[in-house]
Amino acid sequence: MGNQPTVGNTAFGPTGDPGGPLISYYLRNAGVGFTSPIWTAGNLGYRSQALATVTFDANGHGTAPAATDVVVGQSLANPGSLTAAGFTFNGWFAAASGGTAVTFPNAVAADKALYAQWSVASAQGGTGSGLAATGSEGTLPLGTLALLLVSTGAALVVRQRRTA
Numbered sequence: 001m002g003n004q005p006t007v008g009n010t011a012f013g014p015t016g017d018p019g020g021p022l023i024s025y026y027l028r029n030a031g032v033g034f035t036s037p038i039w040t041a042g043n044l045g046y047r048s049q050a051l052a053t054v055t056f057d058a059n060g061h062g063t064a065p066a067a068t069d070v071v072v073g074q075s076l077a078n079p080g081s082l083t084a085a086g087f088t089f090n091g092w093f094a095a096a097s098g099g100t101a102v103t104f105p106n107a108v109a110a111d112k113a114l115y116a117q118w119s120v121a122s123a124q125g126g127t128g129s130g131l132a133a134t135g136s137e138g139t140l141p142l143g144t145l146a147l148l149l150v151s152t153g154a155a156l157v158v159r160q161r162r163t164a
Helices: 027-032 036-043 142-151
Strands: 022-026 047-057 068-071 087-093 112-120
Parallel strands (some): 047 112
Antiparallel strands (some): 047 068, 087 112
């Protein structure tokens, strides 16, 4: 592997300046040497911040927002509600099912995923069956059925079985 290359202690501009360069790194890479002390140790004096990635899972309905990076220790704003035909969006949760809805703003300490949870939308129109309302009760009285059959030229024949 050999030695890793270095770029010197002023490669990113003046050091020690509070308005100087800001080095951002992903918190998930901290275990492989990308940590804040690397940038501030040895009198480098660069400001640094760790980032965490928040991903969103639509959980089978709607379209999830794109993943976003948040500075560790800061808060995530509400990504908004989703929509999907036939479903009601119940909120963002830390698990795909169950649990309590996440509140916003939401503090971020590490990478995390948020899951949309849904419930089946109640039927609109009053039938309560989940089927679209058609304007009828769904059944015809026997007399109306017979009238329809006769008017279309069909005959309804009722036969009784003889018992001996």
